[in-house]
Amino acid sequence: MGRKQNDSEPAHYTSLILLSVVLISCAVVYTFLSVVLRPGRTSSVSEFESLGLGQEGGGVEGESVGCCRGIENLELWGNAVKWGSEFKFNSSEQCCKACKAMCSGSDGPCLCDSWVFCGNREACGQKFGECWLKKQKDTLAPERQDMGQKVIWTSGLIFGKGEGIVGLETEYGTLHIKLFPDCAPHSVLYILELLTLRHCAGCKFYRAETRGHSWDSDGNHIKNTPFGPPFALIQGTLEPLGTTFKRIPTEACPIIRRGSVAWIGSGPEFFISLANHQEWKNAYTVFGSVLPEDMEIAERIAQLPSKPDVWNNINVSVMEKPVSLSLRRIKTSNGDLNRNVGSN
Ligand SMILES: *[C@@H]1O[C@H](CO)[C@@H](O)[C@H](O)[C@H]1NC(C)=O
Ligand SMILES: *[C@@H]1O[C@H](CO)[C@@H](O)[C@H](O)[C@H]1NC(C)=O
Numbered sequence: 001m002g003r004k005q006n007d008s009e010p011a012h013y014t015s016l017i018l019l020s021v022v023l024i025s026c027a028v029v030y031t032f033l034s035v036v037l038r039p040g041r042t043s044s045v046s047e048f049e050s051l052g053l054g055q056e057g058g059g060v061e062g063e064s065v066g067c068c069r070g071i072e073n074l075e076l077w078g079n080a081v082k083w084g085s086e087f088k089f090n091s092s093e094q095c096c097k098a099c100k101a102m103c104s105g106s107d108g109p110c111l112c113d114s115w116v117f118c119g120n121r122e123a124c125g126q127k128f129g130e131c132w133l134k135k136q137k138d139t140l141a142p143e144r145q146d147m148g149q150k151v152i153w154t155s156g157l158i159f160g161k162g163e164g165i166v167g168l169e170t171e172y173g174t175l176h177i178k179l180f181p182d183c184a185p186h187s188v189l190y191i192l193e194l195l196t197l198r199h200c201a202g203c204k205f206y207r208a209e210t211r212g213h214s215w216d217s218d219g220n221h222i223k224n225t226p227f228g229p230p231f232a233l234i235q236g237t238l239e240p241l242g243t244t245f246k247r248i249p250t251e252a253c254p255i256i257r258r259g260s261v262a263w264i265g266s267g268p269e270f271f272i273s274l275a276n277h278q279e280w281k282n283a284y285t286v287f288g289s290v291l292p293e294d295m296e297i298a299e300r301i302a303q304l305p306s307k308p309d310v311w312n313n314i315n316v317s318v319m320e321k322p323v324s325l326s327l328r329r330i331k332t333s334n335g336d337l338n339r340n341v342g343s344n
Pocket of ligand 2: 308
């Protein structure tokens with residue numbers, strides 16, 4: 001960590017490329033693109049080590065549709081809506097899908113918002129394959145029974161329509177963010193932990209770049225224009241002062257779309273995109289999306305006064321005055337993210 005700007009010397013670079021050959025998806029593209037978003041003071045070689053833990057790495061083109069991931073060595077508690085002793089599957093994905101199947105889609109909260117699966121044949125013994133479907137008292141504060149290496153269970157969360165939305169409060173308004181626990185479970189667990197802190201001192205946006213002349217108001221790239229700078233994003237950090245940040249593993253890395261909320265590397269630096277960035281490929285873990293109606297707040301923040309700076313040979317715009325932010329719970333919302341996803 002804490003490297004200086006001259007970090008792309010050949011030796012480093014070569015080893016990064018070697019690593020990338022082995023790692024797929026996020027990792028490969030990340031090598032070449034992270035530089036666009038990396039603040040000068042943040043390391044990224046060390047972030048790389050964590051990529052080895054990454055799973056198959058997404059490839060999810062839409063938003064949360066299609067993901068069904070959980071967190072190993074975590075046992076969530078909660079009322080069972082389906083008892084696992086009689087309900088068995090071969091994989092955590094199947095268990096997760098069974099939970100999702102209880103969300104009818106159009107009529108509000110899911111009957112099942114969390115699942116707990118025993119997937120290690122040896123450790124689970126008789127319990128192997130058990131899939132418990134549960135309903136939390138409070139979807140944004142799931143009850144944890146146990147966590148750590150000894151825990152044989154894998155657990156995941158499912159947020160239905162209008163659920164799992166948190167507010168990113170700024171002096172310019174509150175950005176409502178729909179979280180994607182099925183695509184980025186570790187990331188979302190971190191966000192839910194931040195929610196319980198009730199403060200996020202030090203959390204702020206510090207970089208502001210408009211869509212310039214390169215992307216239209218729907219976030220689509222305009223033909224024959226450069227892909228930035230400016231890069232159509234607002235960037236900040238979600239690390240409260242006085243806490244120890246644990247790097248977040250690479251999770252699903254779909255194409256960045258207008259509204260996508262994603263980590264830079266393994267956090268806590270993050271950004272909200274104002275544009276569809278196909279050119280960045282699958283480089284970043286996306287853990288949520290800003291509800292379309294709040295994008296004008298993001299646009300406004302992107303236009304705040306900024307001064308030019310250069311990070312790793314990239315021209316960036318740093319806010320003259322960072323914008324503090326805090327996280328807060330949103331009880332219900334009529335916001336339906338699916339409108340934003342499009343039909344591809
Ligand atoms: C799980 O796998 C076994 C054999 O590998 C198969 O017989 C069984 O049908 C599978 N169960 C499910 C629910 O897919
Ligand atoms: C970066 O900014 C400098 C002047 O501020 C300019 O000369 C240079 O062309 C810019 N580079 C890019 C890639 O836009």
